[in-house]
Amino acid sequence: MKKNLGYIVLAISGSIYILYNFTVTSYILHLIPERTLVLRETAVAEISAFIPVAILFIGLMKLSQFREELFNRFSAKSLFIHSLILISFIGIHSFWQVFSNSLLISETKFSFDAITVDAMTFLNMRTMVYVLIVGLIIGVKRIEEKESYTLKESELKLKLERAKIRKFELKLNPDVIYPTLEYVKENAEKNPELSSQLILNLSKQMRILIDHLSDECIPLNEDVQFFKYYFESLNIRLKKKIEIDVKVDEKHMDMKNPSLVLLVPFFEKLFIGEYSGFTKQVEKITYSSGHTRPNAVELSIEISPVESIVELKKDLKDDEHIQAIQNLLKYYDENSSLNAILAINTLAIHLTIPFVPVTMEEYA
Structure with a gap:
């Protein structure tokens, strides 16, 4: 459970993300008279658009294992690195969104102007998505740390209890020795x-x-x-x-x-x-x-x-x-x-x- 927690969070948040975008996109397309709404195309497009988000989530999870200071310490260096990753994510996701829509949704054309418009239109949303992903990863790490601490605490208690068994056995040694020695003392001559x-x-x-x-x-x-x-x-x-x-x-x-x-x-x-x-x-x-x-x-x-x-x-x-x-x-x-x-x-x-x-x- 501990090892798969990050992927479970990714699956749940991804499902919510795709469902939300699918609902909003379907509603917008429905309001445009000249556009024909095809739910299957929209669903596939939104699933495809989530791929960069999933890659970002997994990448940040892996990064959190090697560079923990980026997720548990606020500093100018960590802020700068997160800013670079965010800018890269916005650029890649905008390109992928327009490209996948041009392939999967009819009447949608691919162009660099469309990429620029998409990047500016959804700038706040992508920034929020990035912040939420970082927050989720921090939360997952806190849960894992708590589980690890609880496990170590349990192992320590187990060692202490096993030590009690050894201590208990040592206390029992007189029950092995004294009755026999008492008998020897009373019967040595006879x-x-x-x-x-x-x-x-x-x-x-x-x-x-x-x-x-x-x-x-x-x-x-x-x-x-x-x-x-x-x-x-x-x-x-x-x-x-x-x-x-x-x-x-x-x-x-x-x-x-x-x-x-x-x-x-x-x-x-x-x-x-x-x-x-x-x-x-x-x-x-x-x-x-x-x-x-x-x-x-x-x-x-x-x-x-x-x-x-x-x-x-x-x-x-x-x-x-x-x-x-x-x-x-x-x-x-x-x-x-x-x-x-x-x-x-x-x-x-x-x-x-x-x-x-x-x-x-x-x-x-």
Whole structure:
């Protein structure tokens, strides 16, 4: 729309210009007894007469891109250049008007005297047309500048919101570190082997986070690894044997997505915090991928079995953390979404995001 705005203005103003001249010319010819009014000839003549005006409009639009000072600054130099262009336009348009009329309207003769008379008769009108064209171009430029400013402002807001996501992820790191370290602190003497395994898993999780600290999103294959390390650690802390199953399509492994670290506080609430009463009997956690629409991938984390579905559904509906991530995803990409769905005895968390492959340079 922005690139075509000038041509849209030209089409609208040209249509008004041609219609006006056609109406006036037809009326004048109708008043002359010895002249036969032929509407088709008059219409073609007026369209032809508009050609120099259209060329002038397009020429001035192009000039405004290279010599902006002629349209945004009043000076003796700009006034002089506009005067030269106006004089040229009057001369060319007068010649073309008489010439095209002699070809298209019967009984109209071409002569230099007719050109002089036409130039003097329509001097005010052509000057007004030139001023209107310059005014329209200035208006188009102002609209384009405003759109450009609005676009840059939107891009800046988007960058700021994406920066908030990174800042949010950094704030979440304690939710990854502290619970594990707390468990290690309490069990280091009683169970050194499990404590060592926890520390090893934690170091692998932190390595993934640190490697992509400045990135808005991370490769899915590394997110899968983060998922495995986190839930292996969770198994140790819960003293359970929850089966961890990954069913991510290989063709989705080379795509980028917001890091699963965003969901860590929710998982902590789900298994250890306020929702832990619903997940006591969980036996399996599945991380899978699939398509919901073209060029988009749905990553699903299914947890089963969960208890008291109705009560859990009620609690999750107003969960602040889920809502916060949903809002953040809008700034990551307007087509992304996060939904927690409860069905029968399964809690499914669906993250839908556009498919964005990782290039070799990015991965390196």
